[in-house]
Amino acid sequence: MTRVLVCVHPARGHTGPTKPIVEALVTAGHEVTVVTGARYRETFEKLGATVDVLPPEADFDETDLDGSVPGRAGLSGLKLARFELTHFVRAMPAQLSVVDRHEADVVLCDPLFMAGLALVLREHRPRVLTLGFLPFLPPVPTGPPGHPVRAALLETLAPWLLAPAQREAGKLLGGDPGMPFTDWPLRSDGVLQMTCRGFEYPRAGVPLHFIGPTTRSRADEHPLPPWWADLDGGRPVVHVTQGTVANDDLGRLVEPAIDALAGEDVLVVATTCGTPVRPGPLPGNVRVADFLPYDELLPRCAAMVSNGGYGGVNHALRYGVPLVVVGASEDKREVAARVAWSGAGIGHARASASPRTLRRAVRKVLADPRYRHRARELAAEMAAGPAMDEVVELITG
Structure with a gap:
């Protein structure tokens, strides 16, 4: 022991x-x-x-x-x-x-x-x-x-x-x-x-053990909403999130993304962690929830728009989901840079983005197969990483 x-x-x-x-x-x-x-x-x-x-x-x-x-x-x-x-x-x-x-x-x-x-x-x-x-x-x-x-x-x-x-x-x-x-x-x-080698810059000087993302988010933690079946309707699903903490102002990313994609042939699924979206009717292609189980949601997504939380971004990559990242606070500028550097999506190191910028970025990520291909390569790299019992052995051995 x-x-x-x-x-x-x-x-x-x-x-x-x-x-x-x-x-x-x-x-x-x-x-x-x-x-x-x-x-x-x-x-x-x-x-x-x-x-x-x-x-x-x-x-x-x-x-x-x-x-x-x-x-x-x-x-x-x-x-x-x-x-x-x-x-x-x-x-x-x-x-x-x-x-x-x-x-x-x-x-x-x-x-x-x-x-x-x-x-x-x-x-x-x-x-x-x-x-x-x-x-x-x-x-x-x-x-x-x-x-x-x-x-x-x-x-x-x-x-x-x-x-x-x-x-x-x-x-x-x-x-x-x-x-x-x-x-x-x-x-x-x-x-x-908690990622794979392909998402981190080459480093020297300390043993880096790439164990992949460890976070789990299942339906027994976050119940499925009544509109869940809409995700199987044939349209590409684009998830939009400002992470678990930075939701005091949804005008930085969630609301501009809703405006950006309102007329697109996609289903927008936004999570807000309890912060209400601005008053008024939502576009017909938008669904909103406080929380959703990522291990159920992300396999259904064609792209994810994120403020650049390291855990959420790597959770998306675990399922081969390409990214649009807009973030500049805490470590999010660095995450946006890694998304662009790794080829798994588009990264903007800024606090917010206009609907026009977001629309162009999402269109590009959905239309260019290179982003999806690279995200899937990183997913395969993560899947080939150590199992949790091997991580335990690494810690205690």
Whole structure:
């Protein structure tokens, strides 16, 4: 039996892909303790894990970030990114106060859970593996190989973006960590990257284990709506989503996509996570739900329009669905770049797009077989990846 400590931020995009790994570890007879926020205590306890909840100063509510993270309200763009990076680092002592209560053989650590930085710098420590449910080495934008102009711009921007958080890391650690704080996964013992090799830029310096997307989304979690049979009506199905969190303003992507595709010979299926679409009748080719089971929906889709959540994009690629991605917050700019670089779709690194832009992009993805072919190649690569029992062996072996 291996003692596994799992450290994960209390956000759906982080806990969702972690749950199947925790469940598999528990089923295999290992001792699993999860360190996360209060909102996800029951989620992991139901899987048979022990849960140790983060103290309030390191916890937050992803459904009310401005209310649960002091100082966040009113910020946007790069100023918001700068603030959030510093906030992540400041949570390190509170996270360590929980982590250090537990003896572990292996630590699985969220890349934004900054206790990981402190752990990898210790002379005597357990194995530390990074949970790769974000583009590798987020949140610093890196860009695809062979784009020197973009690389130069990012090289200029990165010091300004990272400086406050880097200073905070040095203060909390009692000295310069000797690396950018975001690079701590490079000092870990490996990364469980939840995609396939064809969707990530070539890297060196740390073992990258491509385990494919782990998130599951079935009908027993999200019931099918009464209009579900419409998906079998012969028209191409285009799914539209702003992810699980960024649904406060559907005018960024969902509503422009509905306008863009209203006159097209497709069936638009949008999910909103409970946010109402603007008042008024919907076009006849549009269906809307709060949540839908992706493992039922995506095999029926001809394309997906997304704001660039890494998990959702890779879930689509698991089923060979080509993509149109429009996103610029958090790691979404990086996801949009990877979609374009991999050839599996069209990526726009911006906060929103006009109906005209979206219409042209969806038409192109549906009409050009190269996008579907490349998405199917990535799906085959994911299917050939390790099974969950092999992932457990990788963690505990």
